[in-house]
Amino acid sequence: MSNKDIYILGIESSCDDTSAAVLKNDKVLSNVIANQDIHKNYGGVVPELASRAHLSNIIPTVESAIKEAKISLNQLSAISYTRGPGLMGSLIVGTEFSKALSLSLRIPVIEVNHMQAHILVHFINNGNTMPSFPFLGVTISGGHTQFILVKDFFKMEILGETLDDAIGEAFDKCGKKLGLEYPAGPLIDKIATKGDENKFKFPMPRVKGGDISYSGTKTAFINFLHKNQTKNIEFINQNINDICASIQKNLIDNLMNKVHLLSTENHLDTIVFGGGVSANSYLKKRLEKYAYNNDLKIFTPELQFSTDNAAMIGIVGYLKFKDSIESNLKSTASPRLTF
Numbered sequence: 001m002s003n004k005d006i007y008i009l010g011i012e013s014s015c016d017d018t019s020a021a022v023l024k025n026d027k028v029l030s031n032v033i034a035n036q037d038i039h040k041n042y043g044g045v046v047p048e049l050a051s052r053a054h055l056s057n058i059i060p061t062v063e064s065a066i067k068e069a070k071i072s073l074n075q076l077s078a079i080s081y082t083r084g085p086g087l088m089g090s091l092i093v094g095t096e097f098s099k100a101l102s103l104s105l106r107i108p109v110i111e112v113n114h115m116q117a118h119i120l121v122h123f124i125n126n127g128n129t130m131p132s133f134p135f136l137g138v139t140i141s142g143g144h145t146q147f148i149l150v151k152d153f154f155k156m157e158i159l160g161e162t163l164d165d166a167i168g169e170a171f172d173k174c175g176k177k178l179g180l181e182y183p184a185g186p187l188i189d190k191i192a193t194k195g196d197e198n199k200f201k202f203p204m205p206r207v208k209g210g211d212i213s214y215s216g217t218k219t220a221f222i223n224f225l226h227k228n229q230t231k232n233i234e235f236i237n238q239n240i241n242d243i244c245a246s247i248q249k250n251l252i253d254n255l256m257n258k259v260h261l262l263s264t265e266n267h268l269d270t271i272v273f274g275g276g277v278s279a280n281s282y283l284k285k286r287l288e289k290y291a292y293n294n295d296l297k298i299f300t301p302e303l304q305f306s307t308d309n310a311a312m313i314g315i316v317g318y319l320k321f322k323d324s325i326e327s328n329l330k331s332t333a334s335p336r337l338t339f
């Protein structure tokens, strides 16, 4: 080990995944994610169950991450953790665990904003090209849909965001109405590949400026299903592929309209995606075409770094540690943390 090497333990527990990762400088040595399958029984995340599962998962997850990285705890330079935004009970587990471990190891603790981490995950060194500033950051997940002007690592400005539901939430809620398991986003993505995206049409919300809305589409979708099921009880079963392809197209069209507006208005030729929905294969195809036609550079994270993971918390920890940005032990979980 060179003296200059920095080892960061990243901890993520903002929603329903407990994750721990070890980074050596900007490279990921391990990224362990414990998913909580229990929420499938309820069709969505149950906060109380999520925090209890984090409590059981956190120690084994951290142990696995340390073991996989083939380092010992006393080699760590610092611990970074998600302070927010997220579910209070879930955040408390990661926050308090990280502070306690940093205290016992006598190393600094670094707080991380989960949404910044979804963007800064692109600065993990895995041999790929990294984005250059400034760029348009687009975070699309189960809890957020945000458009961010990213001027530098920690100089970010929100240009617009959802006025109601997040895009992932819209995928999950529409999927639930189709009888799909939570989270329905990846299932809709898969089923849609067999369907006709132009078979059914749904209204497009008209929101001015950089903000976006998804709740109207969800209501229109529920009404559409009711209307057709009244006529034909087998409507969903007989049309599932086309329904998934058509609703997915609408949700992504809505997003692409805003991406186009904000990137042109702000003269940004680089667009960087983060969050679970950036794993969507239809979106990736649309982005490829869009980048080619408009001469843009578009970045989507590899699958393990798009949904919630601790490697993204680790890379922010590394960037802050290099800049001597530490937090103190008085810092507490913050469910509505902004930047």
Ligand code: KG4
Pocket: 015, 140, 141, 142, 143, 144, 167, 168, 169, 171, 172, 183, 184, 185, 186, 189, 275, 276, 277, 278, 279, 280, 281, 306, 307, 308
């Ligand atoms: O970033 P993430 O893991 O957690 C949050 O911070 O919310 O995102 C989870 C969300 C869920 O709504 C899930 O349905 C959605 O990302 N998602 C997808 C896909 N993979 C995950 N949505 C559409 N297509 C996918 N392939």
Ligand code: ZN
Pocket: 114, 118, 141, 275, 276, 307, 308
């Ligand atoms: Zn997330």
